[in-house]
Amino acid sequence: MSASNIKQQHTPAIRQFQGEAVVYIPLSELHPFPTQPFKVREDSAMQETVESVRAYGVLTPAIVRPRENGGYEIVSGHRRKHASELAGADALPAIVREMDDDTAIILLVDSNIQREEILPSERAQAFKMKLEAIKRQGARHDLTCTQVGYKLDGKKSVQIVAEQSGESRTQVQRYIRLTELSPSLQQKVDEGALALTTAVELSYLMPDEQMRVDEAIEREQAIPSLSQAQKMKKLSQAGELNENTIRAVMTGENRHSAALANPAAQPEADTPPHIEAGSSPSAPPTSVPYDLGDKQYAGFAESIADLKNNDKDCSCTPDQFLAEFTGFVNKFHKEINWFHLDYYEIVFPALSPAQLDYLRQQMDAIRTAVDKLYNHVKGT
Helix, strand or coil: CCHHHHHHHHCCCEEEECCEEEEEEEHHHEECCCCCCCCCCCCHHHHHHHHHHHHHCCCCCEEEEECCCCCEEEEECHHHHHHHHHHCCCEEEEEECCCCHHHHHHHHHHCCCCCCCCCHHHHHHHHHHHHHHHHHHHHHHCCCCCCCCECCCCCEHHHHHHHHHCCCHHHHHHHHHHHHCCHHHHHHHHCCCCCHHHHHHHCCCCHHHHHHHHHHHHHHCCCCCHHHHHHHHHHHHCCCCCHHHHHHHHHHHHHHHHHHHCHHHCHHHHCCCCCCCCCCCCCCCCCCCCEECCEECCCHHHHHHHHCCCCCCHHHCCCHHHHHHHHHHHHHHHHHHHHHCHHHHHHHHHCCHHHHHHHHHHHHHHHHHHHHHHHHHHHC
């Protein structure tokens, strides 16, 4: 079906829609809104719209406003225009309205904000645009108000945005904070990798700090939790957020959280290199891959025989158990050293008596576990 047939078959050149005149405007004369926050995506929903346009034409006209330099600016109908292009149409039914920038912005947001497929970054920018537009309207039209942003009924602008969008006031404020995030972190929110509440905390970081956090996310292959983001925010406010403190915050809590969420998976990371993950550690390997100095051992039995030598230096044995345990202790010392960073000097005085008691319980649990292991080894 040709483009002209699509237009002529479904709608006359001029008609009425809810009391307003509808005219057909050539697609070449229609231009996107300059600050349009909503992306026009080539997805299944767009394909369905294209098929609908081919079958029935555009049922709901777009809303446009005249441009000073000619043509029309789309306020509502960006997706319909694109679908018409894909369907082979040459014109779009539209209602032409004269409106100022703020009225156009509010209409643009209101006509799109209820769509389900809107990304968080799009919703954030839309809320911000509408909030600023309402504030400017309040400043112009509500001269009796003592604070810009209040309307005649006494409501704050953000409250109006919330009520008209079906969101809570707090949620609207959260979304607007996303506009302070770097594009890369916004993308992580859009992809569902970074939680909204966590992203809000990160939005308070300086641009260079956000870049370092983003680099840490890629390097550690881990997403900061809400509590980690809050720690980074406090460090930033104290002027102490840097690559080292970011790493200290992210690696420490992520390991702890991972262990709580899936404790069975944690031993795999600490499995000795010569024992395959999932295999029983009680079965000795066929060979012991330890070379200390000029000593080499062909098999496990030879290592055990050397271990039983009463004159042997126990700190230098290549035996499987002691070598692995020594590696664990060294790793433990390395991890503990993170808590000697300047960052933790800020944290420790803030601990309550209950929190200090919890910390002592954790230390006691470590000592108890080590004593239990020693007694078990001693008794064998």
